[in-house]
Amino acid sequence: MRLSGLLGSRQETLPGIIGTARVQRRIGELPPRISPRDIVVLDEPDLDRHVAESLVAHEVAAVVNAGPAISGKYPNLGPEVLLAAGILLLDNAGPEALERIRDGATLRLHNGEVYLVGKRGEEELLLHASEQDTESVAARMGEAKSAMSAQLEAFSANTVEFLRNERMLVLDGIGVPDVGVAMSGRHVLVVAPGRGYTEELKRLRRYVREYHPVLLGVGTAADTLCAAGLSPDVIVGDPTALDVRTLKVADEIVIPADTGGHAPGIERIQELGLGAVTFPASGNAEDLALLLADAHGAELVATVGMRATLDEFLDRARVETNPSTFLTRLRLGGKIVHGSAVLELQRNRVSAVAVSLLVLSVVLAMFAVVSTSGMFGPYLTVLGAFGDAVVDFLQGLIT
Template identity: 35%
Template sequence: MTAATTAISGPARVDSSPLALARRLQPGDVAIVDALDLDKRAAAALAARRPAAVVNAQACISGRLPTTGALVLLEAGIPVVESAGQDVLAFRDGAQVTVEGDSVASAGRIADAGSRLTLEDVEQRIRVADQDLHVHVASFTATALDLLHRDADLFLDGIGLPELRLPVDGRPVVVVTSRFAGGDEVLARFARERRPVVIGVGDGADAARAAGLNPRIVLGDIDSVGEDVLRRASQVIVHDPAGRDAGLARAQAIGLSHDDCDASLASEDVALLAAHAAGASVVIVAGGRDGLLDYVEDRSTAGAGALLSRLVASGAVVDAAVLPALYRHRYSAWTAWGALGLAAAALLLAAWGTPEGHDALAGAWTWLAETVGGGA
């Protein structure tokens, strides 16, 4: 058999969101997702967990935009089947799945014929899509201008933003979005040392908690957020730009004290702007968007809203991905003095082990004892 037809088997892990799936994916699993135009960030999160294969119910690269998610997976040596149809999403989580060629099967059920991707095919489709990118950028720009005109009061004056009840002025804030995959040691160390206010956005609140961060504020659709995380938060702000009531119903059902926000922006952008308006010294976004394409490929107004929000708060916003290049571990005074003390002790022990050093230290000790004794 060729590499393209060799059968690959493993337990199915099913989630429409690649980033949510990446948090629980284990090496050897078969990742099953539902993502049109799989983006680079989501693919990298999946690749880091080393699945046996990735199966996408939709096209990984539709040709609309030069998305590179499939390329990231293939270059990592992970087989990819795209356009496998909605049937794969019905596979039972944990059930054994076999991927052979274009076929995906589990428990006797065979999904609609997908397409096993190759590097050559993906590279060619990216080149073709790249030729039309300027058209999408122009359309994106027009959408952003319309949005700015419609919501100028919110962007320019902060009207409609929720008021953060925790003291934020002059403090660092970390906004953890649902795209945060965890495993960021530098961010965790920054949080331990600088004690920022952590805002968990929707499912990002659970991701923050799992990463050792403490989301003091939870903002967004709380319908699927763990109850323990919600009750530990100092403030819960229910927000859904689509106008759904699931989060509000959840809050009422569990008797949770909460605030409401009806801004039309995505929750992560509301969190960013609210922190900036409250005077945060810096806003670190964990799980932010990755470059222009990540904004443009969002066919809703969310991409335009995200870019405008970044522009409004541009002087205070940093992506967690660049934190390792900007932040250095800060040692306490006790740590520094302790290190100096250990170094001095090591030098003294080394000197004591030589005849000359032994005599010198003995003479110094005698002199010190006589000096102190004479003074007494």
């Protein structure tokens, strides 16, 4: 089917979304050169949260998925993330979507139909897909949740297998590398590049200022720390994804390695003439960062950008590392708290500076009254006792 017309005038009047196609070359990888308002064509059955968040960050206009965005195996979070960001989602477009749509082509999407727009405005209907909205996604998510029992059984089996392979690391901390940053008895703030972590980090600036925690950046979150004016004390992640300036300001760089000892990115560290230690384990970088803080005696570990809800445990992006995350959090127990909990404590805590200023103002006021009364001597003892009582009272408020 071909529709003729001038491109400029028809693009202004025809309904739907018009944009440049960016086609996935390899499953599991986003297409290169994604720009805002592009239409991304991919094949990602059970679209996971990680991919969806990357698409949101690129500010794409729409996503055409060759496979089902939600297959029903488990309630994956990707479709909800896209719709919440106002991104149009078409799925079940079929494998021909990647074959018939050329990267860089101009597409128009309307009512689940995908049109190819020619240079002179003519259009060709390429394929039909299913347009998803909040209601359809909610319905499919409800069906998927009924399959969770099978997923939980698989999770249990994977956890037992992981514990068999990594029991010495998780249970005894054997294999955690030594680092030159003192963490014993201190707070450690672990920042990972999860949903909303940048804003959450901004809200924790007062906590950082008052407690001076060890700053541990996971992956690209280390760059975010630097951008916020906070130098990471320790970086855990692949250095090839990080800015050179970030790598140079960190006191320690820990590179995750596979169980065979291969550490991706170690070559870059060597080229820059920097030092680094490797951390061979099968867990993800976030879990290794938590284990590192725990093994080195952190009193409290606050996390930003790291969540471990049931829905996220069942998300496809975490299947391989879920056992690691589950057991790592059991290992840390009550020592680990989410950044939102720190924020609540911070709101209810009286600032030490404010307390000091209040005490000083009270003492100065009393001193002025006694001095002008001409009875300085008799009141000096009373003034001292009153000052001690005020200090004790305010200290009680803080603690």
